[in-house]
Amino acid sequence: MKMESRQYERGGKSITVREADPADAGMLSEIRLQIDGETENLDREQGEAVIDPAGFEQLIKEDAANNKNLFLVALVDGRLAGFSRCEGTSLKRLSHQVEFGIGVLQEYWGVGIGNQLLAASIHWAEASGIRKITLKVLETNNKAITLYQKLGFEEEGLLKNDKLLSDGKYYHTVIMGRWS
Template sequence: MSSQITIRKVEKKDSKHIISLMKKLSVQTQYMLREFDEINENALEQEKRFESMMGDPKLLYLVAADKAAVVGLLIASSSKLARISHVGDLIVGVDKNYWGTGVGSKLMTELLKWAESTELKRLSLEVVEENIRAIKLYEKYGFKIEGKKIADHFIGNNTYLNTLVMGKILDHKIVKVK
């Protein structure tokens, strides 16, 4: 399956496919943030959002495509605030049908290539503690667990999950850490 996968930057034409993927992910796993009914279904709004993102050198929006279908995504963005503008925050999602096929690895490889070409000095993400597959992927690419948020992720039926904070320092770019 993964040999057919291409990783590329998001395009306006992807809006309907990304909406479909986000809806699919909301049902396939409890690890994503949005519930099914919280996903914006307006393709035109998505297209405008993509357009506004495309010119930002400190923002990366990748899709993993299998022919016309979008089966994975990765978004890395940083703040405009000077004191935290060196940090890229990540969101990653992969269709469950493509877990274990290398899609996540391909997205992470492209992320790290991009990060090397930016002013970013740190990458950061949050992941539900039970999402062992994702944690192993992130660790494979040098991310370390830096902390834990207790009862941070509500999944219904009075059940809460912990969230891990993970980060990766882009070593050669850090001059001094106190």
């Protein structure tokens, strides 16, 4: 176990953040597909790069065995509502850092799940000797950018015209990092 479970209350809901378990694989496959259809803030459109339950089960097992990776889930009143993942590398020149990614079901936006998943990831990284967390965020995702800044992330770069969205326009991706 890399991280202790965390529980908190918000808006009358009980929220748990814990490491992903292979038993979560089926539900992760379903909610990832749903999340991809609820927002354009992610890289994928709904139905692209689908990970089936077997794929999630394998990913969870690999992450649990790798001290540079962390796969977390968030449950609201016992129901899977979101997930996050930190992925590192064994390359020596990059071994001090991990990349963070997150997905939360739209019905649970605004109840602090993203904040809790990221805070738990930061705590894990610091305890694991990881010096840097990086992430990418769509330039229009102001709530996420504000959260990341609040938790110590700084803008490090911009990928210009990086994403083509449904309105036919290209948008920039902001690269952010947090050094500890």
